[in-house]
Amino acid sequence: TALDASVDLADTGAAAAGKLGPVALKLTGSEGFGVNASRLTAALSSTGSVLDLGTRGLLAADVDINATLVAGSNKVQVDRLLLKTGRSTFDFAGSIGPKPASGAVGEEPSYRYDLTSDGSSLAPSESPEPALTFLARIAGVYNTVSHKLVAEQIALRSAGSGEVLGTAAVAFVDGKVPGINLAFNIHDMQVSHVKQLWPWFSARNARLWVLANLFGGRVVDANLQFQVVPGRLGNGVPLSADEVFGRFQIEGSRFDTAGRIPPIRDAVGVVGFHGNDVDISLSSGTVYMPSGRTVAASNGTLTVKAANRPPVVGALDIDVDGDASAVAELASYEPINAMRHVGILPEDLSGSVTGHVKADIPLQSGVDSSKLDWLVSLDYTGMSLAKPFEGQVVTDADGSITVDPEKAVISAKALLNGIPAELDLIEPLRDEGPARSRKVALVLDDKIRAAAMP
Numbered sequence: 188t189a190l191d192a193s194v195d196l197a198d199t200g201a202a203a204a205g206k207l208g209p210v211a212l213k214l215t216g217s218e219g220f221g222v223n224a225s226r227l228t229a230a231l232s233s234t235g236s237v238l239d240l241g242t243r244g245l246l247a248a249d250v251d252i253n254a255t256l257v258a259g260s261n262k263v264q265v266d267r268l269l270l271k272t273g274r275s276t277f278d279f280a281g282s283i284g285p286k287p288a289s290g291a292v293g294e295e296p297s298y299r300y301d302l303t304s305d306g307s308s309l310a311p312s313e314s315p316e317p318a319l320t321f322l323a324r325i326a327g328v329y330n331t332v333s334h335k336l337v338a339e340q341i342a343l344r345s346a347g348s349g350e351v352l353g354t355a356a357v358a359f360v361d362g363k364v365p366g367i368n369l370a371f372n373i374h375d376m377q378v379s380h381v382k383q384l385w386p387w388f389s390a391r392n393a394r395l396w397v398l399a400n401l402f403g404g405r406v407v408d409a410n411l412q413f414q415v416v417p418g419r420l421g422n423g424v425p426l427s428a429d430e431v432f433g434r435f436q437i438e439g440s441r442f443d444t445a446g447r448i449p450p451i452r453d454a455v456g457v458v459g460f461h462g463n464d465v466d467i468s469l470s471s472g473t474v475y476m477p478s479g480r481t482v483a484a485s486n487g488t489l490t491v492k493a494a495n496r497p498p499v500v501g502a503l504d505i506d507v508d509g510d511a512s513a514v515a516e517l518a519s520y521e522p523i524n525a526m527r528h529v530g531i532l533p534e535d536l537s538g539s540v541t542g543h544v545k546a547d548i549p550l551q552s553g554v555d556s557s558k559l560d561w562l563v564s565l566d567y568t569g570m571s572l573a574k575p576f577e578g579q580v581v582t583d584a585d586g587s588i589t590v591d592p593e594k595a596v597i598s599a600k601a602l603l604n605g606i607p608a609e610l611d612l613i614e615p616l617r618d619e620g621p622a623r624s625r626k627v628a629l630v631l632d633d634k635i636r637a638a639a640m641p
Contacts, residue, residue, distance in 0.1 A: 191215050208235030208249075225258040248272040261285060265302065274310035274318060279303065279325070286328055295332040302326070309383045314398050319383040321345045327355075334359040341371070343384070349376030349406075351384060363418035373409040378440050381406045386413065393460040393494055396550065401458065404440030409433065425495050428461030435459070442467070442489075448520045448548070449474050451484055465491040469505065480513035480533070491550065499550040500559070506543055511536040511570050518563050518590075522549060522556040525563045525590040529614070531572065538570030538584070563590045567599075580604050593620040603627065 196210040210233045219225035231252045238246040253266040262284025270277040281302035288294060303324045310318035327338040338355040353371035360366070373381055378401060385394050411433035415426065435458040442451045454472035458465070469487035476482070487505030507514055516533035519526040523546050526533070542565030549559065564587070571582040586599025597612040606629050613624040 206237050208233050208237070219258055224260075227256045229254050229256075246272060268302065273312050275308060277304065277307045277309075279307070279323075295330050297328045297330045299328045300326065311383060311398075313395060314382055316379040316382055316398075319345055319380045321380075345376060345380045349380055350374055351376070358417050360417040364420045364422075366417035366419065367413060367415055369411070369413040371409075371411045373406055373411075373435075375408075376406050378402065378404050378406055378437060381409065381435065385411070391495075393463065393465045396465060396491070396494060397458065400443040401437070402441045402443075404454070405438050407436045407438055409435040426462055428464065430462065432461040433459065442469070442472070448523075449476050449517070451487075456487070463493055463495040465489075465494055465501075474507075474517055476513065476516050478516060478533075480510065480516055482507050482509040482513045482517050489548070494550075497551060498554045500554060501548045501550050503544065503546045503548045505545075506541070507565075508541045509539075511538040511540045511567055514540040514542065514565060518544070518565075522546065522559050523561050523563065525561070525595075529588070529590065529595050531576070535573045536570060537573070538567055540565050540567045540570070542566055561592065563588075565589075570601075586610070590616075593617050603629070606631070 192214045194210075194212040194214075196212075210231065213230045214227065216227040217223075217225065229252070232250065234249045236248050236250070238248070249271045251267065251269040255264045255266055257264070262282045265279070265281050265283060268277075268279040268281075279302040281300065283298060283300040286297045286299040288296075301324075303322075305322055306320065307323060308318045308320045310316075321343050323343045324340065325338050326340045327336070329336045336357045336359070338353075341351070341353040341355060343351040351371055351373050353369065355370075356368045358366040358368075369386065371384075373384075382398055382401070385397070413431045415430050419426075419430070436456075437458060438455050440454045442454050451469065451472040451474055454469055456467060456469040456472070458467050460466070467487075467489040469484060469489075472484045472487070474482040474484055485506045485508070487503070489501045489503050491499065491501045493499075507517065509517075512533045512535075515526050515531065515536050518524075519533060523544070542563065544561075544563050546561035547559040549556065566587045568585050570584040572580070575581075580603070582602045582605075584599045584601030586597065586601070588598075589596045594616055595612075595614040597610065597614075599610045601608055601610060603610070608630060609628045611624070611626040613621055615621055615623055
């Protein structure tokens with residue numbers, strides 16, 4: 188006896204949660220005889236289905252499933268489970284069947300599943316990175332009484348040695364959005380690959396910032412956790428720091444910031460987020476200016492609070508070290524532009540500088556830079572000016588300069604027209620700033636006095 192049947196369902200039209208596209212189901216089967224067991228094969232396909240994600244837009248998907256049930260096997264063999272959405276393709280095969288009872292107290296009936304993929308690709312629409320090709324295994328159970336789908340093992344491997352290990356659980360409750368628990372650990376994976384793996388529903392603004400501003404290098408170790416109860420997602424309340432959080436330890440990456448400040452390259456540090464707060468710590472890195480000058484950066488932090496509420500502004504706090512001309516060029520970029528107030532061009536400076544930069548950095552367009560706070564504190568040695576400063580030739584200066592939106596304060600020991608001098612200068616940068624002050628003391632001994640005033 189043989190079975191051959193086909194069922195076609197038309198497009199169901201739009202619904203509150205999206206729509207189910209056309210569905211085609213084909214069943215074939217044969218009754219067993221002798222050593223040949225009875226067999227039923229199903230092929231199901233659906234195209235153009237759409238899941239409405241509310242403020243996150245629409246998720247379109249095409250699905251193809253080929254499955255076989257052989258009498259006596261106690262499982263359904265999934266010959267192929269193919270899901271296509273956007274630029275991503277998930278191609279799995281495996282099996283689903285009743286889980287044998289262990290006799291444990293409180294055990295509920297359940298089905299177990301084990302699916303593997305030897306060639307899926309992931310490419311979120313928001314990501315600028317190329318598609319990630321990966322191998323994967325997902326295994327777990329579905330509990331029929333508690334209506335909970337559990338992935339006891341999630342393992343993923345990308346090109347090279349990068350791997351992801353994790354667990355997940357989805358709790359289904361009538362009339363509510365499912366609850367989701369995810370926990371992933373990542374080891375030795377390219378930053379571009381990790382960016383693709385960050386779930387679209389997890390910490391959206393932190394995710395979008397990382398997608399747009401972190402490039403290259405490797406994630407040495409990372410973890411990501413997402414845990415929300417049924418009915419929580421989509422209720423209009425931002426996820427808290429206890430519901431979604433993660434930490435990524437990176438090496439050899441590039442951070443983009445904002446404005447015209449050049450990116451930090453060869454960065455070693457940590458990117459962490461809790462809810463909609465993002466915290467980046469930088470152990471070391473190098474800022475490469477368009478001119479070719481470089482500045483060493485270290486002990487840096489960039490903190491973004493409430494990235495879901497505009498205006499989005501980050502608090503930058505970082506140590507810098509380099510040639511005077513390079514540090515001056517870095518301090519000349521928006522939104523700081525401290526050197527504009529001092530009136531000295533980077534190419535006019537020579538010597539060595541170490542210091543500290545604190546600044547509010549706008550991470551979106553339309554932020555009024557005049558209301559941003561910043562502070563540049565620099566210590567310099569052996570600094571000389573190629574051009575006269577207020578009519579004086581300044582060379583071999585050791586001292587400090589501190590610039591904030593209201594004033595520039597300069598303190599130095601230097602050669603002034605070849606004569607040792609001590610300088611204390613205050614330059615107001617706003618009408619409400621302090622009074623302008625110039626204190627210059629020449630330091631003369633008999634030899635210098637005789638040479639300068641014969």
